[in-house]
Amino acid sequence: MKHLLTFCLCQALLFSGLYAQDPAPSAYVAPTTGWEAFESLEGKFAVLTPAPMRQRVDTAQTAIGRLAFHSFICREGADMIYLLSYCDYPEQTVHADSSALLSEFFVATMDQSVQNAGGELVYSEDFLWLGYPGKQWRINVPEQKRVIRTKVLVVVNRVYSLQTVMSKGQSLNPNSQRFLESFRLL
Numbered sequence: 001m002k003h004l005l006t007f008c009l010c011q012a013l014l015f016s017g018l019y020a021q022d023p024a025p026s027a028y029v030a031p032t033t034g035w036e037a038f039e040s041l042e043g044k045f046a047v048l049t050p051a052p053m054r055q056r057v058d059t060a061q062t063a064i065g066r067l068a069f070h071s072f073i074c075r076e077g078a079d080m081i082y083l084l085s086y087c088d089y090p091e092q093t094v095h096a097d098s099s100a101l102l103s104e105f106f107v108a109t110m111d112q113s114v115q116n117a118g119g120e121l122v123y124s125e126d127f128l129w130l131g132y133p134g135k136q137w138r139i140n141v142p143e144q145k146r147v148i149r150t151k152v153l154v155v156v157n158r159v160y161s162l163q164t165v166m167s168k169g170q171s172l173n174p175n176s177q178r179f180l181e182s183f184r185l186l
Contacts, residue, residue: 035178039186040072043086045160048182049074050175053084064093079167082179086160094157099133102154106135109152117141117148129153130185140168151180 038053039046053072060067067087074082094105106126114121119141127134134153141148151162162183164176 081165083163
């Protein structure tokens with residue numbers, strides 16, 4: 001089970017600063033609300049964002065082999081950050097069809113996220129999206145006056161994580177939900 005926690009490394013890497021690469025161009029047009037459609041053909045996803053996303057790829061040697069963590073970030077002012085990451089795991093380590101393993105994986109990932117953030121878990125719930133299992137949660141980080149909303153989804157052996165990080169005053173910002181709900185597979 002410990003090797004499954006390597007996904008949490010991805011979340012820690014997301015907070016390591018601004019990314020240097022420019023995002024890939026979008027292949028389709030978002031509604032005319034100021035948000036843009038960002039699409040990653042390699043990542044096989046699309047999502048709406050208020051500004052272009054920047055990409056970073058980090059690799060880590062783990063007990064299950066070398067893993068590449070693909071991370072994307074977008075900022076909306078000083079108080080809103082939108083993050084999306086994905087990682088492909090070797091077969092039989094994380095798989096959308098293994099409910100017992102996934103339950104442990106989601107709980108361990110959520111617990112590690114709370115610990116990494118130094119916050120408190122406010123809520124969590126399991127969900128199914130197009131038949132794929134997922135878990136979402138919210139963490140309040142009182143010392144930093146921040147709120148982190150996370151949605152993790154397993155598609156076959158790929159794990160996607162979407163997050164919004166905002167100041168406590170922005171915690172009811174509808175753009176957080178808009179970003180989290182706009183995720184689509186390509």
